[in-house]
């Protein structure tokens with residue numbers, strides 16, 4: 001029986017993928033084989049030795065100590081693209097909120113609770129409405145920083161609305177470049193993007209290189225009156241610098257999914273409580289995707305959509321055979337050493353695959369019969385081998 005520990009609210013449709021004849025799934029469980037979580041922060045928690053994989057039902061993995069887990073041979077999965085449409089739609093809402101007097105206008109209308117005469121109210125509305133006038137998105141320029149799953153959808157939607165779109169992504173993958181509409185103009189650097197955009201939206205991961213990507217220095221390049229949208233992560237924007245820029249009337253508005261004390265109570269900040277991916281569809285997509293990936297890893301050793309291990313898949317060999325998987329430091333000679341252990345114990349190999357990613361290598365070896373405990377211990381003692389499983 002495999003044990004799965006859940007954190008946060010995970011869509012039942014995803015949890016139902018785990019066949020209860022083979023899986024126990026609970027938020028409170030001892031010695032789990034895997035975790036399924038959303039934004040729960042794992043940095044301050046001790047990882048039980050039983051955990052073989054962590055599945056983040058979402059895109060960002062900054063709540064998981066990925067480098068530390070890699071050293072322990074723990075595979076970290078995410079759900080690339082599975083919540084991108086949900087975020088795109090909220091970014092669109094953010095741009096509309098930033099262009100029109102929707103929130104102040106509604107707040108004002110809702111405050112008129114003392115008025116009882118409808119005709120009087122209508123007269124007052126017509127007299128006051130000019131203070132809530134805005135401008136249209138058509139013809140304005142949107143800057144998209146990060147052109148991955150979310151950024152590319154936002155760019156496509158903005159083009160459909162008649163906006164001009166400028167993109168910046170120094171790490172753009174070939175696949176993502178193919179997905180991008182050809183009308184997206186390329187900015188050479190962040191400064192160039194900031195200087196020409198009426199709206200700027202951030203869709204980069206929270207990693208060391210993007211920490212305070214938007215700071216006092218970069219905000220000096222921002223076009224006067226621009227609206228900044230941050231539905232990526234709190235750490236990407238220096239909130240203090242944003243407040244200064246808003247006070248100086250350089251930035252007109254900051255619209256984000258990450259409230260911070262210094263941002264609250266201002267008319268020029270709209271902060272939402274991290275609801276970018278909070279739709280039934282996104283929650284289901286993410287949970288189903290990671291549940292399937294986690295099961296395939298636990299049952300077959302295959303790896304798809306990991307952020308720290310290579311993509312690996314191998315068909316299972318004939319019935320009666322067994323599968324050994326192991327990961328090791330990515331140095332030469334380890335696989336050869338393991339194969340000699342198998343040969344020394346007369347274990348015949350049917351099929352195998354070996355892949356590496358950065359400092360880690362991962363291997364699947366199908367053998368004719370289940371290996372003895374002595375064989376498994378001999379593999380575990382090979383220098384640089386990190387973790388071994390027989391499945």
Ligand SMILES: NC(=O)C1=CN([C@@H]2O[C@H](COP(=O)(O)OP(=O)(O)OC[C@H]3O[C@@H](n4cnc5c(N)ncnc54)[C@H](O)[C@@H]3O)[C@@H](O)[C@H]2O)C=CC1
Nearest residue numbers: 059060146147148149150169171172204205231232276277
């Ligand atoms: N508000 C919310 O609820 C959600 C927030 N997110 C956040 O959005 C981020 C992006 O999500 P996806 O688009 O799905 O990820 P993705 O991995 O598909 O795209 C990220 C893009 O950022 C680019 N990038 C990396 N460093 C960069 C830099 N320094 N400057 C410019 N571009 C850079 C990458 O090359 C990649 O194309 C996630 O990492 C997460 O932090 C994601 C989903 C929901």
Ligand SMILES: O=C(O)CCC(=O)C(=O)O
Nearest residue numbers: 038039058059060277278
């Ligand atoms: O699970 C959530 O609600 C947060 C989604 C998110 O931030 C992400 O996928 O990176």
